[in-house]
Amino acid sequence: MSELEICNITKDYGPSRALHPVSIAVERGEFVTILGPSGCGKSTLLRILTGITQPSGGEIHLGGKRIDQAPPEARDVAMVFQSYALFPHMSVAGNLAFGLKMKKVRKDERARRMAHALEICNLAGLVDRMPRQLSGGQQQRVALARAIVMQPSLLLFDEPLSNLDAKLRDTLRHELTELHRRIGATSLYVTHDQAEAMAMSDRIVVMNEGRVVETGTPLELYRAPKHVFTATFLGQTNLLPVVARGAEAQLPWGQSVALDAPATGDIQVSVRPENIDICADEAGSGTVCAVSFMGANALYTVEIGGRRIRVSQSGVEHLIETGRRVTLQFPGPVHRLNGTTAQEAA
Amino acid sequence: MNALAIETASMPRRRVFTPEDRILVTIGLYGALILAIAVPLALMFLWSIADGWSPPLIVPKDYTTARWAGILGDGSLIRATVNSILIAVVVTVLTAAIALPTAWAMARFPFRLKRLVEIFILAPVIIPGLVVAVGIGQVFLLFGLAYSVTGVILVQIVGTLPLMIRLMTATLETIPDDLIHAARSLGAGTVGIVLHIILPLAVPGLLAGGLMSFIGSFEEFDKSFIVGAPVVETLPIKLYMYLDPYSMQLPLASIVSFILLLPALVVFIVAGRILRDDLMAAGMGKI
Numbered sequence: 041m042s043e044l045e046i047c048n049i050t051k052d053y054g055p056s057r058a059l060h061p062v063s064i065a066v067e068r069g070e071f072v073t074i075l076g077p078s079g080c081g082k083s084t085l086l087r088i089l090t091g092i093t094q095p096s097g098g099e100i101h102l103g104g105k106r107i108d109q110a111p112p113e114a115r116d117v118a119m120v121f122q123s124y125a126l127f128p129h130m131s132v133a134g135n136l137a138f139g140l141k142m143k144k145v146r147k148d149e150r151a152r153r154m155a156h157a158l159e160i161c162n163l164a165g166l167v168d169r170m171p172r173q174l175s176g177g178q179q180q181r182v183a184l185a186r187a188i189v190m191q192p193s194l195l196l197f198d199e200p201l202s203n204l205d206a207k208l209r210d211t212l213r214h215e216l217t218e219l220h221r222r223i224g225a226t227s228l229y230v231t232h233d234q235a236e237a238m239a240m241s242d243r244i245v246v247m248n249e250g251r252v253v254e255t256g257t258p259l260e261l262y263r264a265p266k267h268v269f270t271a272t273f274l275g276q277t278n279l280l281p282v283v284a285r286g287a288e289a290q291l292p293w294g295q296s297v298a299l300d301a302p303a304t305g306d307i308q309v310s311v312r313p314e315n316i317d318i319c320a321d322e323a324g325s326g327t328v329c330a331v332s333f334m335g336a337n338a339l340y341t342v343e344i345g346g347r348r349i350r351v352s353q354s355g356v357e358h359l360i361e362t363g364r365r366v367t368l369q370f371p372g373p374v375h376r377l378n379g380t381t382a383q384e385a386a
Numbered sequence: 387m388n389a390l391a392i393e394t395a396s397m398p399r400r401r402v403f404t405p406e407d408r409i410l411v412t413i414g415l416y417g418a419l420i421l422a423i424a425v426p427l428a429l430m431f432l433w434s435i436a437d438g439w440s441p442p443l444i445v446p447k448d449y450t451t452a453r454w455a456g457i458l459g460d461g462s463l464i465r466a467t468v469n470s471i472l473i474a475v476v477v478t479v480l481t482a483a484i485a486l487p488t489a490w491a492m493a494r495f496p497f498r499l500k501r502l503v504e505i506f507i508l509a510p511v512i513i514p515g516l517v518v519a520v521g522i523g524q525v526f527l528l529f530g531l532a533y534s535v536t537g538v539i540l541v542q543i544v545g546t547l548p549l550m551i552r553l554m555t556a557t558l559e560t561i562p563d564d565l566i567h568a569a570r571s572l573g574a575g576t577v578g579i580v581l582h583i584i585l586p587l588a589v590p591g592l593l594a595g596g597l598m599s600f601i602g603s604f605e606e607f608d609k610s611f612i613v614g615a616p617v618v619e620t621l622p623i624k625l626y627m628y629l630d631p632y633s634m635q636l637p638l639a640s641i642v643s644f645i646l647l648l649p650a651l652v653v654f655i656v657a658g659r660i661l662r663d664d665l666m667a668a669g670m671g672k673i
Contacts, residue, residue, distance in 0.1 A: 090567065090570075090571045091570070091571070092567045092570070092571070111570075111575075112567070112570040112571045113570050113571070113572075113573045113574060113575055113578075115571070117571060118571060118572070119567075119568070119571050121564050121567070121568060122564075123562065123564045125562065125564035125565050125567070125568035127565065127568075127569070127583060128587070129586045129587055138569070138572055138574070138582065139572030139573050139574075142569075142572055142573035142574045142575075142578055143572075143573040186568075186572070190572065190573075
């Protein structure tokens with residue numbers, strides 16, 4: 041049995057259903073991210089896990105015990121809030137000590153745990169500061185320390201980095217990953233930022249409209265997504281309807297490509313921009329409509345067979361100008377999406 | 387035309403505040419303070435010790451402390467003062483105890499007819515005190531609460547509660563939900579949350595409201611008079627007795643005002659010492 045088992049949890053608000061039966065399993069020490077656009081039910085799920093919100097149905101087991109009926113204070117769960125939710129009238133030390141005092145942890149043990157949490161969150165010099173005297177990044181680290189000092193069975197993160205500026209977010213993301221490696225707490229992280237999810241997680245659970253779309257490692261989900269939603273939400277991709285004949289398929293403009301899984305009939309494939317090669321060719325059937333040079337790579341939008349295809353080329357020495365004729369090549373097999381027909385994607 | 391447009395655009399709409407302006411602002415503020423508080427107080431003090439001060443005279447003809455001695459020498463005045471302080475303390479504590487849960491509900495939960503309830507809470511402030519007093523006086527007579535300290539305390543709470551609830555609601559509305567959720571998930575039960583999170587964060591509102599209630603109770607006259615007099619004697623009731631309606635005596639009125647002013651002064655100074663300025667302002671500024 042996994043450390044955390046979410047079984048068929050649902051949530052209804054009156055007649056509208058915020059969560060369709062959702063089931064997620066998280067192994068001990070795993071870092072799992074729930075990724076989805078805003079309003080997909082990921083925050084509701086997190087609130088149900090902390091006990092702030094009651095589920096309409098289903099069960100939650102943590103460490104073998106059923107917890108979905110337990111009040112928040114009786115669950116071995118700690119959460120890092122998006123708004124940090126630091127107690128403004130308590131110093132950093134007071135914030136950290138609060139939970140330990142509430143759980144009646146002995147004084148020497150308390151001091152030991154606090155010292156440890158302060159050290160791993162780089163807060164050593166800020167113990168006596170009040171929250172309002174701290175910067176956003178520091179407040180975020182205090183919120184994190186306050187959660188890990190509890191040594192919970194499950195650590196929850198509700199978009200903890202979304203209130204920080206891009207550079208700080210990057211730094212804290214690294215710190216968080218490093219921290220998870222050191223303390224190894226079972227963690228569930230909620231975000232709408234696919235880059236964050238891919239960089240940090242052992243596994244990603246993609247959610248949309250109150251349902252789990254699919255689950256997998258960042259690499260699996262990026263390279264071989266099953267669903268259109270995953271393919272488009274994680275990074276950029278080109279969705280193309282093709283006619284499959286076994287291991288080969290014909291693109292809408294007649295070109296033949298290899299498929300990664302054999303199929304027949306009308307199917308849909310997802311091709312990442314970086315898996316397409318572009319080549320200037322006066323006899324080519326494509327036309328470059330737009331070029332943007334990003335430094336590490338160049339992004340082309342190519343019009344071919346009435347469609348616009350995004351192509352990314354890395355290590356460019358010469359840019360192909362707008363309006364030039366090009367040919368596209370597909371060096372590897374293209375990825376076939378499961379469970380969706382061309383009509384659904386259109 | 388063009389040049390004009392450029393000139394208006396480059397001119398700041400408002401003059402920037404410079405350090406040199408500080409002296410003017412200081413003079414203005416202190417001037418207002420002197421006019422509003424110091425001058426009336428000085429005049430009152432002069433009146434209280436004046437012995438003969440009729441219109442053509444700029445300053446009193448003579449000075450006397452006889453009236454002060456007369457009033458302060460009245461033994462029943464001490465008793466009335468003690469009465470008033472005790473009543474004010476009980477009223478303040480009870481007001482806070484009733485207002486806190488009410489304000490919590492008003493601040494936290496949406497419910498039907500909330501606007502109507504808000505108006506009802508403020509009703510005792512909108513309706514003149516005397517009307518409230520007469521109405522309640524009748525009811526208290528029926529219940530046997532008239533002429534009792536309990537009755538006076540209850541009738542005063544009617545007057546102090548609205549402001550306290552308003553102040554507490556405003557304070558509690560500023561506590562984010564996430565703070566409560568965080569405390570709960572950190573293991574705090576209801577008692578823990580009230581003791582360690584809500585009460586400490588409500589302190590500015592509680593103190594501001596408490597001061598208002600204390601002073602409001604201490605200086606309350608009409609309701610206490612109708613319900614309690616002549617059996618229950620509070621300081622205002624006692625002091626108003628000194629004022630003879632047939633010959634308005636400014637000297638006596640001045641002394642009465644001074645005595646009634648004293649507790650307000652003491653309470654504000656004490657509160658100022660306890661509270662840091664920003665907290666006090668936070669509580670006071672959100673009425």
